[in-house]
Amino acid sequence: MIMSESIWRARRERELAPILPVVAAAKHRRSRGEKHPIEDFLWEYYGLRPGKLLQWSPGAGVVLTGASPAEFSEAACYSDAPDGGRWLAPDAIPEKRRTAFAWIRNLLEQTRDRPPFYGCLGLHEWAMVYEAGDVRHPQLPLRLGHAETRQVVERLPMRCSHYDAFRFFSQSARKFNPLPLSPENRPLQEQPACLHANMDLLKWCLKAQPFVPSALVVEAFQLARSARVVDMRASPYDVSSLGESPIPIETPEGRKTYVRLQGEIAEAAAPIRARLIECLRQLPRS
Numbered sequence: 001m002i003m004s005e006s007i008w009r010a011r012r013e014r015e016l017a018p019i020l021p022v023v024a025a026a027k028h029r030r031s032r033g034e035k036h037p038i039e040d041f042l043w044e045y046y047g048l049r050p051g052k053l054l055q056w057s058p059g060a061g062v063v064l065t066g067a068s069p070a071e072f073s074e075a076a077c078y079s080d081a082p083d084g085g086r087w088l089a090p091d092a093i094p095e096k097r098r099t100a101f102a103w104i105r106n107l108l109e110q111t112r113d114r115p116p117f118y119g120c121l122g123l124h125e126w127a128m129v130y131e132a133g134d135v136r137h138p139q140l141p142l143r144l145g146h147a148e149t150r151q152v153v154e155r156l157p158m159r160c161s162h163y164d165a166f167r168f169f170s171q172s173a174r175k176f177n178p179l180p181l182s183p184e185n186r187p188l189q190e191q192p193a194c195l196h197a198n199m200d201l202l203k204w205c206l207k208a209q210p211f212v213p214s215a216l217v218v219e220a221f222q223l224a225r226s227a228r229v230v231d232m233r234a235s236p237y238d239v240s241s242l243g244e245s246p247i248p249i250e251t252p253e254g255r256k257t258y259v260r261l262q263g264e265i266a267e268a269a270a271p272i273r274a275r276l277i278e279c280l281r282q283l284p285r286s
Contacts, residue, residue: 002085003058005066012056015215018222023050037137038232038242042224046203053221057210060088060283076210088211091284098285101211104204105280107187108273116193116266117161118259121249122234124165124196126153129236130173140237143246149236152250161189162196193262195231198269199224205276212279219272223265230261 003011026043027050029036042048055076058064064072067086072078081087093101129135130153132146142149158176160166166174166181179189190197202224205217232239234247234254247261248254 001061002063002065005064008058008064008067011058012214015218016054016056019053019218022221022225023053026050035139036242037140037237038228038239038244039225041228042199042202042221046206048202048206052206052209053217055210056214057088057212059213059279060090060093060211063087078210090211090282093211093284097211098283101208101280101283102285104207105277107190108204108277108280110187111190111192111197112270112273112277114191117159117191118193118262119157120159120161120194121156121255121258122195122231122247123153123156123158123249124160124162124169125231125235125237127158127160127169127173127176128165130170134170136168137237140239140241142236143238143248144236144250148250152236156249161191162194163189164200165196192270192273193266195227195262195265198265198273199227199231201269201272201276208276208280211283212276216272216275216279220276223268223272226268227265230258230265234258 022039026039028034029040057076063081063083063085064087065085067078069078069086072086077088077092078086079089079092081089126149129142129146130150135142144152153173153176159179160169160177160181161179163181163183163186166177166179169177181189192198202217202220205212205220209217229244230247232242233244234249239246246254247257249258
């Protein structure tokens with residue numbers, strides 16, 4: 001595919017426009033040393049940098065006419081296209097990255113094909129503060145206090161399927177989770193209704209940059225932000241100071257609200273996951 005300079009420049013501006021205010025806000029907070037427990041998660045947990053997020057790419061195999069090495073550098077895996085312009089040559093992907101892409105694709109496909117489970121209720125955040133010394137956001141008070149928070153963990157059925165959430169549980173809370181989670185069995189456990197699995201679509205898009213289109217990265221970023229808001233609203237923390245209302249999962253109505261919002265996130269995640277799988281499928285394998 002060949003994209004003229006006027007087309008790709010307009011497309012770059014259009015595709016990056018939705019996230020410019022978010023990036024500017026993150027840079028402003030960082031310059032002032034301010035913390036935001038909801039917004040900062042994506043930047044800190046995924047090691048995301050504004051410059052990386054705004055590094056636009058059309059994906060592999062697209063020739064950008066009129067593009068210069070200064071804008072699309074060799075360091076970012078670009079090279080001169082055979083008939084002029086710059087491109088990401090699909091057959092130039094390093095072997096190590098091809099192996100990583102195959103692992104990501106397998107994880108995404110297994111997650112996609114597993115039945116969704118809507119009974120986790122966001123309890124992972126509660127299990128992370130089961131012990132008093134394990135509070136992760138000291139600027140936010142616990143909404144119910146520590147004793148009642150522990151009771152919620154003990155009373156409601158725990159079923160977390162996401163290893164990267166499970167590994168932050170208080171050590172004494174791990175016994176409540178019936179699933180044996182580890183990095184090795186991750187592809188056998190992740191399921192498409194999990195908020196964190198859907199947030200992680202951003203991570204996998206970032207891992208595949210610049211060989212996946214930036215439009216897909218931006219969609220994954222926006223989805224991850226929405227999922228993180230639900231995640232923290234359903235957490236044991238009082239997020240009212242951040243302008244968010246709680247989802248009280250300790251009540252029947254709160255649990256209904258959580259399941260509904262979890263379903264909305266899962267529905268929005270499905271096409272992003274499908275498109276990322278397709279992008280990875282089109283890349284050369286090891």
